[in-house]
Amino acid sequence: MQVPLLDLKAQYATIKDEMLAAVKDVLDSQICIHGPKVAKLEEKIASISDCKYAVGVSSGTDAILSALMSLEIGPGDEVITTPFTFFATVGSIVRVGAKPVFVDIDTKTFNINPSLIEAVITDKTKAIMPVHLFGQMADMDPIMEIAKKHDLFVIEDAAQSISSTYKGRKAGSIGDVGCFSFFPSKNLGGIGDGGMAVCNDQQLYERLFVMRNHGGQDKYHNKLVGGNFRLDAIQAAALLVKVPHLDQWSAARRANADYYNERFSGTSVTTPYITPDCVSIYNQYTIRVAGRDALLEHLKSHEIGCAVYYPLSLHLQECFSSLGYKPGDFPVSEQASSEVLALPIYPELSDEMKDFVVETALSFSKQTQKS
Numbered sequence: 001m002q003v004p005l006l007d008l009k010a011q012y013a014t015i016k017d018e019m020l021a022a023v024k025d026v027l028d029s030q031i032c033i034h035g036p037k038v039a040k041l042e043e044k045i046a047s048i049s050d051c052k053y054a055v056g057v058s059s060g061t062d063a064i065l066s067a068l069m070s071l072e073i074g075p076g077d078e079v080i081t082t083p084f085t086f087f088a089t090v091g092s093i094v095r096v097g098a099k100p101v102f103v104d105i106d107t108k109t110f111n112i113n114p115s116l117i118e119a120v121i122t123d124k125t126k127a128i129m130p131v132h133l134f135g136q137m138a139d140m141d142p143i144m145e146i147a148k149k150h151d152l153f154v155i156e157d158a159a160q161s162i163s164s165t166y167k168g169r170k171a172g173s174i175g176d177v178g179c180f181s182f183f184p185s186k187n188l189g190g191i192g193d194g195g196m197a198v199c200n201d202q203q204l205y206e207r208l209f210v211m212r213n214h215g216g217q218d219k220y221h222n223k224l225v226g227g228n229f230r231l232d233a234i235q236a237a238a239l240l241v242k243v244p245h246l247d248q249w250s251a252a253r254r255a256n257a258d259y260y261n262e263r264f265s266g267t268s269v270t271t272p273y274i275t276p277d278c279v280s281i282y283n284q285y286t287i288r289v290a291g292r293d294a295l296l297e298h299l300k301s302h303e304i305g306c307a308v309y310y311p312l313s314l315h316l317q318e319c320f321s322s323l324g325y326k327p328g329d330f331p332v333s334e335q336a337s338s339e340v341l342a343l344p345i346y347p348e349l350s351d352e353m354k355d356f357v358v359e360t361a362l363s364f365s366k367q368t369q370k371s
């Protein structure tokens, strides 16, 4: 039996007619960028995120980039973040000329450890950028408290966590700005690249709004220096078809996670830890195991898709070597890189598929225990 890590065709099959009609609408209108579909999507995403404002942009990366630019974070500034995240979080900080300052992660949640933040705050610190990894939000209360005390911005990288909650509050709604990605593998994925920035402050909204179109308030009258961060209408149209299904798809991922959790309990597999404060949308179902690489090969040889997010902590990336970090600086993150493995969790998995994943993984750990 083949079990891919993600099967976008399975989801597409359930909404194919609506998707084709939505794309045809855009083609017939020939309004290809921004326009009514993008405006409607912005309204929907603001609403499901409990935010006043939303600005559609070209990707999750560009949402982060335009958030940093709109908050005037640049050369000479420092941004505190996690080394255990997708590259774009930290790449964006470097691209605006600011310096990323890492703190280690929490052992159980893989999210930034708030108790380590204050020690690295300097007079150059401008912002904290927590990442809500794998679908679960970071511990936002202490982060917001520290930000308030030291007058720092908080930018939520919520690319993997749209509509997930922390103490009943939605991802993206707690900090100054929240950034979402509509990359096809995210829980709300487009048919290409797309992203969105959400916020509650009108002035910040206005800056984000002009930033995505070269900073121009009116055509050819530029208030700021922005970029081309525009969102295609065809992406908005496809996403508008998917939005009404998002909660149900996330619930199906949670049900799959519950099933795995039960089957793996009492075994050598450490299942994901979701704090009582959070409801995860399980963009990934990430287990920890000793001998991870061997298990990965074993699963792949049985045609089960699995992947390592992330194999190299960002403080050890070659392109960031000038920051001066070295192995051992963030031991929790480094250990996670060597132990994590993401298993298939997408909503359309059948019971047979889940059984096969569990049995294949467990047969392997029994083998290794015997030998």
Ligand SMILES: *Cc1c(COP(=O)(O)O)cnc(C)c1O
Pocket (backbone or CB within 6 Å): 059, 060, 061, 062, 085, 086, 088, 089, 131, 157, 159, 160, 180, 181, 182, 183, 193, 194, 195
């Ligand atoms: C996917 C992702 C991004 C970037 O989103 P893109 O739409 O691919 O540019 C940023 N941060 C995290 C944590 C992500 O998972």
